[in-house]
Amino acid sequence: MRRTLLLTVLSLGLASAGAAQSSLPLSASATLRDPAGTVLGNASFVQQGDGVRVSVQVRGLTPGQHGMHIHEFGRCTPGVDAATNKVVAFGGAGGHFDPGMSKNHDDPKAPNKYGHGGDLPMLTVGADGVGQANFTTTKASLTGENGILARSIVIHAKADDFKSDPAGMSGARERCGVIERDGLKVRDYALPGPQDFPEGVAYDAKKGVLYTGSAQNGTIYAINAQTGAVSKFQEGGALGRQIALGLDVDKQGRLWVAGGAQVLSPDGMTLKVLETPKSPRPYVNDLVMAPDGNVYVTDSSRPVIFRVNSKLELSAWLDLSKTPIRYQPGVNLNGIVVTPDGKYLLVMQLNTGDLWRIDLKTKAVKKVLGGLKNGDGLLLDGRTLYVARNKDQVVSKVSLSADYGSGQLVKEEPLAGLRFPATLARIGNDLVVTQAQLDRMGGTPETPFKLTRFAKF
Template sequence: MKRALLSGLLALGLSSAGSAEMNMATAPASGPLSAAASLRDDAGKVTGNVKFSQQGMNVKVDVTVSGLTPGKHGMHVHEYGRCTPGVDAAENKVVAFGGAGGHFDPGMSANHDGPDAGDLYGHGGDLPMLTVGEDGTGTASFTTQKVSLTGKNGMLDRSIIIHSDADDYKSDPGGMSGERVRCGLIVRDNFAARNYPLPGPQDFPEGVAYDAARGLLFTGSAANGDIYAVNASSGQVSLFSKGGAKGRSSALGLKVDAQGRLWVAGGATGTVSILSPDGAPIATLMSPPSPDPYLNDLIPTPDGSVYVTDSTRPMLWRVRDMKIEPWLDLGQTPIKYGPGLNLNGITATPDGRYLLTVQLNTGELWRIDTQTKAVKKVMDGLNNGDGLLLDGQTLYVARNADQVIAKVQLSADYDSGQLMMEEPIGGLRHPTTLALIGGDLVVPQSQLNQLPSGIPETPFVLTRFRKF
């Protein structure tokens, strides 16, 4: 790396190192989740509101709005949290509130249907109609399981739209319900978080790591291997290492070691990359050739080892002295590999005695003794478990497709755990990994579910929030 770039990185990071633990947003509220949306017309005037309250598996929805024509009006949750003009794909023209995109469709049904149809058969965002009286005022109150404030069908940070006409509950894509006449962003009550936007339209950030000495966050693209440095205080972003350096075409799990070097798991390339503190490539280590490698995450330990998970080959790898070697044949342990992605996130106890790793396709959390190689199941129930972060006896788990962060309380010897709560934060989009900044957590909203051919919501962001 040129001296000028190194100087820039030092300025970017060291200027904020002392203030990295900023006074962040409120912690997640206790009690049932709730949210609200202020309904605006196309001039921006607020003419109503919607309140949402999570009640078990149901969401209670209460709508009040004025200034509409009498009769029935279609009402839907839309994909994006943007009440801006944009192109309506159905009409291929710019319309009011077109920035909200199409109907929210978590079941990928690609079909418009009624408010009682399951998400596999109709859009999750297909809600009951709103009835407006002769005075132009409409009210509605109902419960639904079509959408939620948490989980795979979570609607936080999306939008709710009221249309000019009735919904026929059958015509694709919008039920012939006419123009978009009111729009509101669905915002969680009593909660705030900070987003760090990323510049690339195809970033798909998967890993995140924090260098406390310089106040820098690092995140890497699963799609092209680009790695960014983000000033945790100012949010300023710079390209730390361009994808393709020494063959790095994908960047998954990231960790910063005690020397300030950045370690990068290369996914299907079967590689581990090491970058110097100034971003220069030190080495790219290739795991032994075999079919279908997938090096997913890694963790340095105090003895100088770096342990690496492989999600498709039943082997735990170890890097020592810049050589990657097979360390534990998982086929000889209670961990049984199956279809899909297996071991994923990995972390270690502060002394390096135990590793904790989660199996994405089974939801099982495992403890591995680095001295004896003994393997013990800690708990079940962490389906779609991706990245892990250990904070004392608390383990945070990013559960990607479930769009929540799980909090697990571990026993003193890390051999059992209890799920304490699951947090959707402000509305997560396929969260993958976690980093800790003082009392805050940071998670990439990777949107890996949109790879390779989906339409991601941009800009991609890292989201920072208080620990819970």
């Protein structure tokens, strides 16, 4: 089997746009409504250490105790209840949030590996129909793997027995609110397909076009960055391209796509197929255009960095087995950028959380920084490096030294709620991140798939 590298020539002329957002302390709120849409309460969430402080006030419920849970999706719409296979009020919120993959309803104090992360204490309602609850939980957070931003809080009709699956016999869903971060503005670009899983992203500034590719089927979309209009630029599966991963646009306006298998002319004709050496486990993951005219390519399963020259000839440039970088089980090198002075490559090793610097002249390798667990795509802005950390559901900001040989983690941003962020692109003073949901492949993803645009932080 041969895994190849995709180059795509682009020719769409679209306008660029700006966006603005503000940054506030990490807190969130939800407006609670009944199935008719009437506002009957609210909930607030404030990050405290690794957990979150929750305050709920609601009215119009029957006296007594009511089950209360965080649900998977940020939708308070009718939908199918998986337990009964019937359409119910607020069924669009999905099942309980379960970051530990426990598949088990349990006590609100149970660790997430044993019970749903969305299992909360009950709400007590008085004789006047007014209920309130105030508590802190470490099962959920506003950031990281247990993040609940852009999910929903649901109050049920009955008490929760804290043991019966899927919801503790707590009955109908009577109140629902989407958990929205306070004070933050982002812009989402929605994709049309039910199985898009957008992994890579690149921006053509001359045309005002964002490009993203599907890790599931290889389809490439073009997005008007100003209007958000989406068109299918290249159908997946063409000439064997089943996946599309890292993307970049060169000075000629060509779009390079890692993980794919072809080169297209502006009218869609195949120009070139670049094949890497035959391997049982090829994983061409990401690429970057360097000032020297070459393109450098990472492979996440084979310890090598490939180089493609201006004649579109691919060769193995650096044997990583002879460097300090040690390949291990899982996804190894993935995200890659080049420094503005053209002297170095910076590459991310996802399974170790290590960031590496590679000298383009001497091929010397130096560890820059560790601790970037699940680091995926990179974007370098001067000496500021942004890292999409997929499973951690944050974008990290790293400040680098003048020689790019050391760095310090400055901030971690969950934005308005991320779902497996994979790669980044820049539009002026804004960044765009893909919400790839690769952890949902083979399962039930949250649709529509989207890319999220936000101001640099």
